[in-house]
Amino acid sequence: MVPFFDVSRAQAPILDDLRAAFERVLLGGAHILGPDVAAFEKEWAAYVGVEHAVGVSSGSDSLLAALMALGVGPGDEVLVPAFTFFSTAGSVYRTGAKPVFVDIDPDTLLMDVPAALRQRTAATRAIIPVHLFGQMVDVDPLLEAGLTVVEDAAQAHGSVDGKGRKAGSAGHVGCFSFFPTKPLGTVGDAGAVTTRDAALAQRTRLVRQHGSHPKFHHEIMGGNFRIDTLHAALLRAKLPHLDAGGDARRAVAAQYREELAPCLERGDVRLPALAAGRHVYHQHVIRAERRDALLAALGKQGIGAAVYYPEPLHVQPCFRELGCGPGDCPNAEAACLDSLALPCFPGLTSAEVSEVTGAIRAFYGA
Ligand SMILES: *Cc1c(COP(=O)(O)O)cnc(C)c1O
Numbered sequence: 259m260v261p262f263f264d265v266s267r268a269q270a271p272i273l274d275d276l277r278a279a280f281e282r283v284l285l286g287g288a289h290i291l292g293p294d295v296a297a298f299e300k301e302w303a304a305y306v307g308v309e310h311a312v313g314v315s316s317g318s319d320s321l322l323a324a325l326m327a328l329g330v331g332p333g334d335e336v337l338v339p340a341f342t343f344f345s346t347a348g349s350v351y352r353t354g355a356k357p358v359f360v361d362i363d364p365d366t367l368l369m370d371v372p373a374a375l376r377q378r379t380a381a382t383r384a385i386i387p388v389h390l391f392g393q394m395v396d397v398d399p400l401l402e403a404g405l406t407v408v409e410d411a412a413q414a415h416g417s418v419d420g421k422g423r424k425a426g427s428a429g430h431v432g433c434f435s436f437f438p439t440k441p442l443g444t445v446g447d448a449g450a451v452t453t454r455d456a457a458l459a460q461r462t463r464l465v466r467q468h469g470s471h472p473k474f475h476h477e478i479m480g481g482n483f484r485i486d487t488l489h490a491a492l493l494r495a496k497l498p499h500l501d502a503g504g505d506a507r508r509a510v511a512a513q514y515r516e517e518l519a520p521c522l523e524r525g526d527v528r529l530p531a532l533a534a535g536r537h538v539y540h541q542h543v544i545r546a547e548r549r550d551a552l553l554a555a556l557g558k559q560g561i562g563a564a565v566y567y568p569e570p571l572h573v574q575p576c577f578r579e580l581g582c583g584p585g586d587c588p589n590a591e592a593a594c595l596d597s598l599a600l601p602c603f604p605g606l607t608s609a610e611v612s613e614v615t616g617a618i619r620a621f622y623g624a
Pocket residue numbers: 316317318319342343345346388410412413434435436437447448449
């Protein structure tokens with residue numbers, strides 16, 4: 259039995275710190291925003307390497323709030339990859355702007371940057387490169403082209419690009435999720451927006467509170483995108499362990515690469531190409547021949563594995579009116595058919611990784 263993910267293993271060793279954070283919130287008076295949120299925002303901005311961080315209610319809301327703060331809306335187009343979690347595109351759609359789906363690079367599975375530049379039009383207002391599975395898109399060609407770059411860094415806390423920039427600091431705005439399974443996660447939903455731009459940070463703070471300033475006076479449109487104090491307090495306790503978590507995930511990835519060598523040589527299993535920089539392996543995704551049969555075989559042995567993602571975004575029924583269909587993003591469609599995420603989290607033991615690789619090798623007779 260190997261779980262796909264077990265959040266308790268990374269939390270058990272720091273239980274005292276988490277308990278102290280919990281108590282501080284219970285006895286501190288603030289339950290929404292407040293001093294722990296202000297302190298976490300400072301600490302998160304410093305970690306990412308930007309001047310400003312704004313805590314929000316989720317990763318999805320970080321994207322929506324950033325786009326609203328940028329003034330994205332009806333008539334605008336925003337370039338997004340077709341192979342990502344839903345909210346990358348859903349957030350665009352909710353502003354009234356049009357998500358324009360870009361195919362992925364078949365090797366790295368990251369947004370195909372040259373294709374994105376070709377799909378740019380006069381209406382293109384921004385682009386959302388997604389640092390998918392924990393490795394960063396090189397945003398320089400996008401910046402050089404003059405595009406407003408909103409990084410979806412929801413899977414890439416602590417990831418670094420080829421030029422040493424942390425995820426969330428390379429573009430104009432960074433969007434993070436602190437969903438429990440993300441590289442930095444809390445015990446519920448939370449997120450953050452990061453930026454160097456003081457005016458944009460200020461607008462994001464307004465958007466987070468219904469565009470209200472002073473209270474009950476609304477200059478711009480916003481929503482309730484506030485972060486709960488408890489999440490900020492717990493995230494402050496977990497942040498010092500984030501880089502060790504990345505090291506642990508990279509060690510798991512190295513063991514997979516080594517022990518799956520026979521399958522890699524035969525071509526039964528392929529690994530996505532490594533982009534320049536530091537991968538944090540939010541998901542450890544392989545490309546597998548007979549993926550669904552392998553998934554079923556692993557399931558029978560009590561080994562957790564999961565498909566990220568089974569369907570690309572450009573064919574989702576909710577985006578029907580955009581007129582995209584099968585064949586429009588062939589690399590994304592192909593990835594949906596053979597991608598499989600294996601267990602990869604801090605606290606996963608080397609014996610458990612060997613159990614997974616043993617089962618995969620047995621499946622392929624390798
Ligand atoms: C998790 C995730 C989000 C959304 O974050 P939530 O906190 O779940 O709303 C957005 N984009 C990507 C790529 C994600 O993986």
